[in-house]
Amino acid sequence: MDYFAQQLINGLVLGSIYGLIAIGYTMVYGIVGMINFAHGDIFMIGGFIALISFLVLVSLGLTAIPLVLFVVLLVSMAITALYGWTVERIAYRPLRHSFRLAPMLSAIGMSFVLTNFSQVAQGARVKPVPPIITGGYTLHEGASGFVVQLSNIQIIVVLATVVLLVLFTWLVSKTRLGRDMRACEQDQTMAALLGVDVDRTISMTFVIGAALAAVAGMMYLLYYGLVDFFMGFVAGIKAFTAAVLGGIGSLPGAMLGGLAIGLIETFWSAYFSVEYKDVAAFSILIVVLIFLPTGLLGRPEVEKV
């Protein structure tokens, strides 16, 4: 039971990170109708920027860790958001009205560009960081000596996710930008006729998605203590699986799907085999798409002739 509880905590934390990335996929798919293949790499870039800015700030003499982390969060969100904007501007906007395969292939190309750019710019080796946030609480001590622990960093990851999710739901449901986004999702031509700047709204979608991915990247860095240039690929596919599982286009669905994928992956590693955990995640994607193509909270897509 204690082992189960510990895995539950670990799974929820991992799921929060996946959920944050999945929101970026689901938003872009909702509005533009394409899989932003480069989104996983945006997450990776976010992790790198957090790492570098943290290193620079600490070496400049800032020692108050909470302040440093706050600045790092803002910097990595800002710069990664600019990456998201640039990717959309260069690779997707010229193809907005092209045939359907084109943006997908362009996105794959962009994903290669980002992966190899960070390999060239920062080297191929894994970058480890010492634990920055330490300490935690012991929740329960079992008779066999197994200890269920909740570390501070786990609390921070979950808290940050919840805060961002609340903020983001407010943004989509209450603000002008959110209304524009929902309008573009329904009918871009009609939205444009009613005075919505479609290009700008789509750009903002990418910017917000990238900023959330940056938070996920930073949390990943803090939680696992490492980044490398290839981590975006697998994390990206898993987050996409999460988005599909939750029902693509649905924001609470993305979070729910992220948590589900995180839990499944953690329990699979804990009770079956660590080697096949990625196989499990990919198999879930296939199974979900076959039996539940609209996901948990998605709307069925009506096919028009």
Place this chain on the structure above:
Amino acid sequence: MTASTLEKKPAPRASSAAFILKKATISALVALVLFSLMIGVRTEAGPQGGLIYWTRFGDLAAIVAAVFGGSIVIELLRQWWGPADKVRVVPPAVQHALSFTGRLIAPTLLIFTFLVPVIFYDQRYILDLAILVLTYVMLGWGLNVVVGLAGLLDLGYVAFYAVGAYSYALLATNFGLSFWVCLPLAGILAAFWGVLLGFPVLRLRGDYLAIVTLAFGEIIRLVIINWQSLTGGPNGVSGIPRPTLFGIPLSPGEDGLAARLGIEFSPTHRIVFLFYLILAMALLTNWVTIRLRRLPIGRAWEALREDEVACRALGINTTTTKLTAFATGAMFGGFAGAFFATRQGFISPESFTFQESALVLAIVVLGGMGSQLGVALAALAMIGGFELFRGLDQYRMLVFGMAMVLLMIWRPRGLIGHRSPTVYLERNQAISSDLVKEGHG
């Protein structure tokens, strides 16, 4: 190119210059922010395990300057070229000449390919490169059946390549079966896996199909890595037997081909043999594809690509149509995989990453999807281009990715955007690929 006369007058010079400068400055500023940390600061794990960093502001300045200059050049080119959707009239004479050379390309290329081992007999490097190009031509033609003809976007094609390669490698090393026995087996096994993938994805379309095939390819690779007792895991399979000319080995020994023919042995013989082997396999793929297109099943594939709903309404069984497309494409991938294994003598999961799938898909799309000649030319351009960057190994994939993005923006329909329909009434008229909607799955 003659420009149409309806073109608007260019804006006055001064404001245009200011506009270009403004745009370039904005691009440079964006680049400065983007690259400030990623390039301006280099991190590395230090000797004690901690991280160290050093700054590279020189590189940063150079890149920002390059973006500034590049942005000016692009903007000037764009103004010189005019609006993208402008109608450009090609003079009939040029059009005629183009279509004439177009008809000549395929035979010339084929004859030249046959002569490659004769012309470049002494140049091992060129022969190896030619074999590599032909392997990708074959893979491209195989994937073309799935993507180009049936319109099913497959991002996991490398899985079948892997199945073929591992089938041959394991059958040959464990049971001592010869290449010619294993080749059909590899094809059959790959086709079987193609059907296995085909079943679950029958109902999926477009992007979803792409992602599932991608996941399938990754699953196959991960299983190969982790199933160490069978596949040797990350260490791969080595000591795969070389192919024989129907039982006669191409070795320096007594019963080798050279000794039997009474000529002096040379290792080049094997390379030349491999060259003609893959050429024959590629041409077989091409021939089968062309013939299949004229059969009801090929017509059904093309109908499926154009419109699945209409297809179903006309009584075409979409299930079998999709499954046969997957199986046929996978079979050719399996053949190519078996050839790859016998050529290399060693295979490991590293050869079957997602990048390979993307490369083959890029070849098919660049070739114009459905055009056999286009795919061959695209394979030549892609693999040749890859070789140009061999010295800059770590920049290779970076350049490949950029090329993919730029090609999609420049020619989303591929190099050869026209093709002849297989069936026509009265007059054979090329259809622009803008009119069809591939990739809807």
